[in-house]
Amino acid sequence: MLGNEKSLIRDLKSWKFRNPPNYAELPINENPEYNVPVAVKDAVFSKVPTEPLTGKLHLVCVSEDAMKDILDLDPEVAETEEFVDMVAGKYLPEGGLTVCHRYGGYQFGYWADQLGDGRAHILGDYVNRKGESWQPQLKGSGETPYSRFGDGRAVLRSSIREMIASEACYYLGIPTTRAAALVVSDDHKVWRDKSYSGAARxxxxxxxxxxxxxxxxxxxxxxxxxxxxxxxxxxxADFVIKHHFPNIPSDDPDRYVKWYSEVAHTNLDMVATWQGVGFTHGVLNTDNVSVLGVTIDYGPYGFMQHYYEHYVPNTSDDAGRYAFNKQPEILVWNLEKFAEALEPILSDDEKQRIKDIKNTLANYVKNKINVTYMRKLGLSEVRDGDEKLVKDLLQMMQQTMADYTQTFRQLAELDVSQLSDVTSLESKWSLVKVSKASQWEKWVQKYCERLEQENVNEEVRRARMLKVNPLYIPNNWILQEAIADAEKNDFGKVRLLLKIFKNPYEVNEEAEKLGYSSQPPSWSYGIKLSCSS
Known part of the structure; x- marks a missing residue:
């Protein structure tokens, strides 16, 4: 954090947005019937007021780090009525301009036309002490011109999932949007059919x-x-380059090609981090991919438990389009569609150069993922035969239903000399599983030989692996338990999870008591989520 906590703002009324916000430079539609679905034209945003939550409000949780490091706010501000009202959409700080963003997208491979922020409002543009510009956005804050058939609201269970995943992914080293706070109403109710079974509640x-x-x-x-x-x-495009890609000069004649390249490569860097921790987005449509290369829109996502390359957390994805192992190629497909979208502002030469970039993306992300796996195994470079080394391990994990997270973590907790010793393996429940594969001994031998090639000693190997292989991740079963408590206004476990996932690589006594690194309960396998939120 910059400076000390004495410089944090303790009175929300003195906390102000930049006025005007930078996005005011772009076309904003001001249709007075702001909450009526309409096909918006010639605009990037629609000016739309929030529709505040009603009834008795509760602060479910707050990210202290996001409050301090991004918003310059003392976390104690979150306990004030003004702050809760701001998150609920009742209070807009000075300089705010509430807008909803217009966008479209390809959903499950098909053009879905206008989508947009159907239940989200950007409040303003805040410049913090570090000179960073951040846009707080409320999700679940009312109807907009983009609501289509929705009611503009979000429910507690999906909001908890978004809150925790946003912060957990940040501490796992995944580029991501953040989440500052979550508020729920006792009295404001909405109808949802959670499983699309016709049984709405x-x-x-x-x-x-x-x-x-x-x-x-x-x-x-x-x-x-x-x-x-x-x-x-x-x-x-010129606005985004100017404000969000400062390394590309606004007057650079090659700016669109350079910008496309950066958007493509940062997104592929991001998906490589997903693969490293088993994160599966669930709805990787083009409208859910940020041009900034950060994870956005946490819906029916899942962190894979036992390794299964075709893992799908979303009940709506029957064909497995967005399965774990397909995420890299889907990102490449999405980026191809992005290139098509830019064609009206590109010269023929720029189109060809972007085409040349597109032709390299599949290999680029493949190499990035290879590097990710080498780091997970304590190695520093990719060599011939390494892809097979990883593939063989993953195949054994899939055959034995070994846990993705804990297998790599437990490999880091033992010396390689212990990996073939039954007694040493007894305390490592996921390694016990994978070691039952017929190829285990052969794989351990190959792994040892590979470590020798790089002259990696045990101390270095284990230290490297412990830094990149988490002990705790937000598996759906862990979130489900916290959600069940929160539905009864017991927010203790939600707040505890934020603390645990802030340090996912370090042993946490409370997490151990709750079994978060132990074998998951049998009921947890096969949990899937819908888009009903």
Whole structure:
């Protein structure tokens, strides 16, 4: 954190947005019927007021680090009525301008036309003590022109999942949007059919405050292609480059090619980090991919438990389009669609150069993932035969239903000399599973030989591996337990999870008592989530 905590703001009324926000430079639609679904034209945003939560409000949780390091706010501010009202959509700090972003997208491979922020409002543009610009956004804050058939609300269970995943992914080293706070109402209820079975029930409405430098997606440009608005597209592209890609000069004649390259490579760097921890997004549509290369929109995601390359956490993805092992190729496909969207503002030469970049992306992400796995095994470089070394380990894990997270972690907790010793393995429940594979002894031998090639001693290997292989991740069963308590207004476990996932690589006594690194309960296998949120 910059400076000391004495410089943190303790009175929300003195906390102000930049006025005007930088996004005010872009076209903003001001349709007075702001909460009526409409096909918006010639705009990047719609000016829309929030529709506040009603009834008795509770602060479910707050990210102290996001409050301090991003918003310059003393975490105690979260206990004030003004702060709870701000998250609930009742209070807008000075300088705020509430807007909803217009975008489209390809959903499950098909063009879905206008989508947009159907239940989210950007509040303003805050510049913190570090000079960073951040846009707080409320999710679940009411209807907008983009709500389609929705009610503009979010429920407690999905909001908890978004809150925890946003912060957990940050501490796992995954590029991500952040989450500052979560508020729920006792009395504001909405109808949801959680399993799409026709059995809708009432659930409490909640709002989560998300944070990002900006909320532009690949679909922000795709809608402008489909609606034939190249003048808006050029304006938006130049704006995004100017404000969010400072390493690319605004007057650089090659700026669009360089920008596309950076958007593509940062997103592929991001997906490589997903693969390293078993994170599966669940709905990797083009409207859910940020041009900033950060994870966005935590819906029916899942962190894989036992290794299964075709793991799918989303009940709506019957074909497995967004399965764990397909995420890299789907990102490449999405980036190809992004290149198509930009064509109206590109010269023929730029189109060809971007095509050349596209042709390298599949190999780029493959190499990034190889590097990720080498780091997980305590190695520093990729050599011939390494892909097979990893593939063989993953195949054994899949055959034996060994846990993805704990297998790598437990490999780091033993000396390699112990990996073939039954007695040493007894305390490592996931290694016990994978060691039952017929190829285990042969694999251990190959692994030892590979370590010798790099002259990696045990102390170095284990230290490297413990830094990149987490002990705790937000598995769905862990989240489900916290959600069940929160539904009864017991928010203790939600708050505890935020603390545990802040240090996912270090042993936590409370987490151990709760079994978060132990073999998951049998009921947890096969948990899937729907988009009903």
């Amino acid at each position: 009432q659930e409490r409405a909640a709002v989560v405050m998300r944070l990002a430098p900006a909320w532009y997606r690949l679909g922000s440009f795709e809608i402008l292609l489909k609606r034939k608005e190249p003048h808006i597209m050029k304006q938006l």
